[in-house]
Amino acid sequence: MVDTAPRATIIDGKAFAAGLVERITAATMRLEHDHGVRPGLAVVIVGDDPASQIYVRNKGETTTRAGMRSETHRLADTTTQTDLLALVQTLNADPGIHGILVQLPLPAQIDSSAVLGAIDPDKDVDGFHVVNAGRLAVGLPGLVPCTPLGSTMLLKATLGDLSGLHAVIVGRSNIVGKPMAQLLLAENCTVTVAHSRSRDLPALCRSADILVAAVGRPEMIRGDWIKPGATVIDVGINRVPSADPVKAAEGKTRVVGDVAFSEATTVAGGVTPVPGGIGPMTIACLLANTYVAACRSAGVESERLDA
Ligand code: GUN
Numbered sequence: 263m264v265d266t267a268p269r270a271t272i273i274d275g276k277a278f279a280a281g282l283v284e285r286i287t288a289a290t291m292r293l294e295h296d297h298g299v300r301p302g303l304a305v306v307i308v309g310d311d312p313a314s315q316i317y318v319r320n321k322g323e324t325t326t327r328a329g330m331r332s333e334t335h336r337l338a339d340t341t342t343q344t345d346l347l348a349l350v351q352t353l354n355a356d357p358g359i360h361g362i363l364v365q366l367p368l369p370a371q372i373d374s375s376a377v378l379g380a381i382d383p384d385k386d387v388d389g390f391h392v393v394n395a396g397r398l399a400v401g402l403p404g405l406v407p408c409t410p411l412g413s414t415m416l417l418k419a420t421l422g423d424l425s426g427l428h429a430v431i432v433g434r435s436n437i438v439g440k441p442m443a444q445l446l447l448a449e450n451c452t453v454t455v456a457h458s459r460s461r462d463l464p465a466l467c468r469s470a471d472i473l474v475a476a477v478g479r480p481e482m483i484r485g486d487w488i489k490p491g492a493t494v495i496d497v498g499i500n501r502v503p504s505a506d507p508v509k510a511a512e513g514k515t516r517v518v519g520d521v522a523f524s525e526a527t528t529v530a531g532g533v534t535p536v537p538g539g540i541g542p543m544t545i546a547c548l549l550a551n552t553y554v555a556a557c558r559s560a561g562v563e564s565e566r567l568d569a
Contacts, residue, residue: 270530273420273493279412279542281569286549287328289565293557294329301556302331303361303387303548304353308346308372309339313501314365321363321545328549331358343372347380354382360559361387361552384558387551390437398444405551409476410442412543413495414449415568417472420532421493425450430467432456432483432520433476438497442474463487475520485525494533496521497540 294300303325307318318334325332335349346364353362362385368374378386383393389407397404417424429451433439443453456466458477467473467487473494475483480500488494498520503510519536526533534540550567557564 268524268527270494270527271420271532272527273416273495273532273534273539275412275416275534275539276542278416278419278569279546282415282543282546282567283324283328283549285565285567285569286546286553289567290329290553292565293553293560293562297560297562299556299560299562300329300331300358301361301552302333302356302359303363303552304333304335304356304359305363305365306335306337306346306349306353307365308337308341309369311367314367318365321548324545325549325552330549330552333359339369341369341372343376346372346377350377350380354380354385357559359385360556361385361548363388363548385555387548387555389441389551395436395441398441401448405555406445407437407441408544408547408551409438409497409540410445411550412547413442413474413497413540414445415547416534416540416543417493417495418449419569421472424472426452427471428452428454428469429472429474430454430456430470431474431476432463432467433474433478433497435476438476439474442476446472477520479520480518481520481522483521483526485522485529488526488529490529491531492529494521494526494530495540496523496526496534496536498536499541 305318305321322332322334353359362381364377378390383391386394386405389405394404429446431439431442434455434457443455446453464487468489470492473492476497480502496519500518501515502518504514504516517537554564
């Protein structure tokens with residue numbers, strides 16, 4: 263008989279993120295008390311995509327709860343690139359703003375890379391500027407994209423030393439896959455970056471001690487793609503019709519990851535759930551980056567934030 267009993271630890275990203283936000287909040291209070299600097303984050307959203315609106319509201323609320331200054335700039339979806347670039351320049355020059363995040367995607371009339379490239383790299387709390395990508399690639403201090411940063415923190419908290427482990431990252435985006443590869447290399451993992459053209463993806467995945475799924479395809483990674491005992495990080499956030507056909511017919515949806523979660527729990531050693539895994543870590547790391555950017559702007563050494 264096949265044993266399908268759950269064996270995986272469910273890695274509680276939500277709880278770890280709450281602890282991280284507490285540490286950032288305490289560090290933020292000390293930075294303001296000792297050095298008179300209150301970290302400030304400006305979030306810019308163009309248009310009214312409902313998912314982006316929810317993300318942006320969450321970011322604003324968490325920033326304020328951490329004791330930081332939070333500004334949200336909501337622009338119409340007809341905004342021109344020139345006007346958006348002018349706002350970025352204003353925020354670059356504002357000494358009370360230490361972090362700038364322009365929510366993606368942007369409307370078609372705007373060239374995203376021109377906008378991301380206009381953000382002062384020292385305020386680029388998304389870590390998307392080519393200067394920060396370059397700093398990460400050569401091991402210089404910079405600002406690191408939030409989702410891979412949060413995923414790496416959670417892996418270290420779960421597994422301790424990652425040296426020598428084989429990490430397979432499925433997805434090669436600039437936002438997750440590539441920076442994740444850099445971070446895991448820096449932790450002395452052996453790193454494979456797999457993608458849509460990789461041959462025999464299931465076999466590649468089965469060779470992973472650490473499997474990072476960042477493809478944006480609902481439940482693509484099946485249980486039998488996972489090595490028994492492996493640690494699985496699910497970065498996907500995919501909205502699909504409700505599992506209940508009546509609710510699905512009413513247009514109700516649910517959120518699933520890139521990993522078939524219940525199958526993964528029967529094989530993996532640990533797996534992050536969706537929701538409640540990597541998502542909360544991403545927001546916590548945005549605050550961590552804002553705190554670090556504020557410390558650097560003031561010439562103050564930042565406190566260690568990992569547990
Ligand atoms: N849209 C979805 N995720 C992100 C993110 O991490 N940063 C930005 N700027 N936009 C996003």
